[in-house]
Amino acid sequence: METEKKSRLRKFWESISIVLRSPTAAVGLAIVLFWVFVAIFAPLLAPHDPLAQDASAINQGPSPTYPLGTDNLGRDILSRLIYGSRVILILAPVSVLASVIVGTVLGLVGGYFGGIVDEIVMRILDAVMAFPTILLYLIIIAAIGPSPLNVVLAITFVGAPGIARLVRGLTLDIRTRDYIRAAEARGESALYIMFVEILPNARGPLIIDALLRVGYAIFAIGTLGFLGLGLPPPTPDWGGMISEARKYIWTNPLGVLWPALAIASLVVGLNLFADGLREETMRYQ
Amino acid sequence: MLVRDYMTRHPLMADPDMSVVEARRFMGENNLRHLPVVGEGKRLLGLVTRQTLLVDPGRLGSLNVWEIADYLSRLTLKDVMVPADEVITVGPDVPVEEAARTMVEHRVGCLPVVDENIVIGIITEVDLLAHLAEMMAAGVPAVRVTVRMPDVRGELAKLVTAVSAQGWGILALGGAPAPRKPGYWDAVVKIRGIAQKEVVTALSQVEGHEIVDVREA
């Protein structure tokens, strides 16, 4: 047991070192970890309450009390950014996870069964994918109203078809392998073959795709927030902050800059990480 | 017995940008006397021999020691080679004796074999001599007899008939005008597995023929 644990630990370090071998992935991981750290220790890091309004300091530039300045209601931008990372770092992964689950199931079913089942599933997904994403978000949120849960639902709905396509492609390839023949020859059920024999072998590309999608989801949440369809105020939402600050861009241009930078850095970090990871795993083959 | 059967395929060749110094080393190392210079697609650009690589002293006369070294290091094959339009070549489907005649006529020891200006081989005097040796079955033990006969149609047939009448096989047969004896022809026949004496007895009976030389070879 002890040795098993040790070998697990060693394997973990090996995979970490593989990630760190790629400078791209390492930089990306550092940025992401920075934001995760910020989100976890938000209460300790934030100098002010993100909701507290200071009527004496409205739309101010950086100052010793408010390092990044204040917004139109006199709230500390830095604190709002710090708390905003919590919101985004929960919503984005959760919504991606949901779309991965939905997409994987659809992709596996379509890819494994093929024929008419595949045809129906894929045509429906094509129809969804034919809409511009932004328009889809707008329609969905407009229909069910803005709330954290609905944001997750919208992102799941928009993201699932892409993942389903990916998983279907992988499934089409994997199901031709002999080990699938062997399982069929053992008379295994379709469920067993899909989830036990096929899915684990699709995990590599799936994880990388999901990582990239977290980036897109952050973007989407930001966009929804900017359009006023994100989280209801006064939640510290980066997209919402940009939208608010935009109105006062002439008096306090920095107010737009900070949340924009936050979104951009997190998205870039995730993309770098995913790209680096993909490169490394490709080379591994 | 065409050039394509006797030439050396895939000869060593050089690039026009090869330096003269390197070419000299290359030819020395590989014991070459002729080196075709080819461009892309093995197109013949020129030919160098050991003589062409000797630098003309007249050209160096006006240069000092350092300049000479520099000049030599810059000198490449395209500066010294015999250009393609002056190189005597031969086609692959030419009879070997024609190739020999061409070489004698132009006093050259080697002919690049070209097919539409592409070098496909090289034929040298050594290849032709090998061909001659082979034609006359050099090195194969047999009775070699030289018969002088009048240069008249039907004479050679008489010789061949005489040999066949004995039931012997001809290993090699060759002929040329008799040296310093116009109007006569010397034929060389090699017969295997028979004693010299028997050959002399059999051939001396042929009318008008004279055995000028006979030996076990």
Next chain:
Amino acid sequence: MATERPGVGSPREVPILRVENLAISYETRYGEVTAVRDVSFEIGRGETLGIVGESGCGKSTVAFGIVNFLGRNGRIVSGRILFQGQDLVGRSERELRRLRGDRIAMVYQDPMQALNPSLRIGDQMAEVLIVHRRMKKDEAEERCIRMLERVYMPDPANVMRRYPHQLSGGQQQRVVIAMALLNDPALLIMDEPSTALDVTVEAAVLDLINDLQEEFDTAIMYISHNLGVIARVSDKVAVMYAGEVVERAAAEEIFLHPSHPYTLGLMRCVPRLGMEKASSYLHPIRGRVPPPNRLPPGCVFEPRCDFARPECAERRPPLKRLTDGHWVRCFFADEVASKGQEALAARWRKEATVHEPQREPTETILTVQDARVYYSVPARRLFSREKPVVKAVDGVSFHVPKQRTLGIVGESGCGKSTLVRAIIGLEKLSGGGMEFMGFDISVPVSKRDLDLIRNIQMVFQNPDATLNPSFTVGFQIARPLRRFRAVPKDRVKDEVIRLLNLMKLDASYYDRLPRQLSGGEKQRVAIARAIAARPELVLCDEPVSALDVSVQAAVLNLLLEVQRELGTTMLFIAHDLSVVRFFCDDIAVMYLGQIVEIGPAEAIYAPPYHPYTEALLSAVPIPDPTAEQRQIRLSGSVPSALNPPSGCRFHTRCPRREWLPDGGRICEVEPPPWQADTEEHRILCHIPLEQLRRMEAVVSEEVRDAG
């Protein structure tokens, strides 16, 4: 004119290619790894050097080193590559291109690697001439047609207008060879050019290579893992092992007097065409090729060598000269050479105790009656009503007695795999019936009951795809045990380890993942998985054809042991006729979805033959350059199963048709009848048996009974 005159020897000339002490290394994650060390050889004008060795021995690396395709992470560390007297090492890319120019050509295993799928054959061939030689288009095309004629391509003018995918594999490879020869290269490097081809096509390609070499005087470096192929084409042979040349000699010399333990091992581990199941045991080489980053300190072969002494582990043996032109990297070459003679001779002696054939009739376990598997393929034209039908298996009948092995041979596309898949239930039967132990099995696997499923299991061809890469070996062998409840739950692990041991793998393999195993080990695990639930019938679909020869032997021996111990009945598919002969009691020869000859193994390999069997046998490459084998070559390629020829399906390629009156008109019109040679041996042919009986044996008796 007397003919048997020796020619005048030409003076010693410069070899076309001379490799001296070449070392090549690759930059990897684990640092720099030397893939090839101390390799020297030379190839003269018009000479063929065969390089033989198992995968991972550095054969291809040497080839890539010569043409400088080592990729970004590979480099030549030391040594010289003299091509036509000029060193290729250490030159710039531009210089190399100029030096090599069009004087070195390369042919790969997969012809599609060299062909552009979107260009017509004629266009891509002519381009070579137009670009390199600035030839005019029509002139270039005419030359291409002539070159295609020289590689015996049927209807070359028509081929010029086709796209690569419209040609068969053998034809594609001919096009690639023709293309390589267009520039009249001095050196032709061929990396397993015939490996992906069927035996009959391979035989034709090898003949072609021999012809062309004489005509073009090209030096050929021929890389193959197949000793038989090497014996057929080479003048000289270099045996490579773990990045080193361990033995080098003239072809006859090396096959008659192998003097390195590895060479000897390679020869002893392949079944020869004459070997029978009853008489032989293969001698595998134990262990596996060491990865280049973990080479043994002394002789590279020491860990696997039966002759090894302590000093072998300490010091690397130098390449020493045995006789003129015979070089061996072994301290005890003389001993190996003499022992080798005995061992090779002993190979033919009957080791009768190994396996007793069961000749007495036993009950039939599997009956296949007129089985048909048809697929409909998408219609060629839009709006066309009828869908074309591929008759992959068309009216096949046979039966397998209990505890016997039936071998099914035939070229790719003959329907052998489809047939087996139908038996296991992965393919739907379109007609006919199949019965297994008295149960009807003409239904797909999903409709069979668990016990029936348990009793038919399968071993697949590709070791890399046969195991699920995500699960440990233990889990995968345990799965059938759990599923069929073959043993109580608490004893599953013990049973898995017992099975591993049976496969000569120790318990440490339990927790390994497939990617940590070699090909042979994967295949053993796959066999363990197939036999875990004690099936009555195991179907083997080319279980060893993807493995290295030394490993093949071990796996075949294991399968034999399993059969002996468990009394399993087997169906064994293979394209290698020597392996089938060695492994099977009965053999069925398939052509285009039909069985054309069936009978006991000995009867198949001796006359009377079906003309197709005869051609197949004459195409098998025999690893002995002195072996006498009749040459019967089939013309053309296997016709499409979409539109099989009328009458006898083999009539389009049959070399024996002219034996029949009227040039075999009847073959085109009437399906041939079954003719019974003996009760068990039947042949599907129009030619009367008496005439078939008069055929000579394909491989001369002398070779078969040597020793």
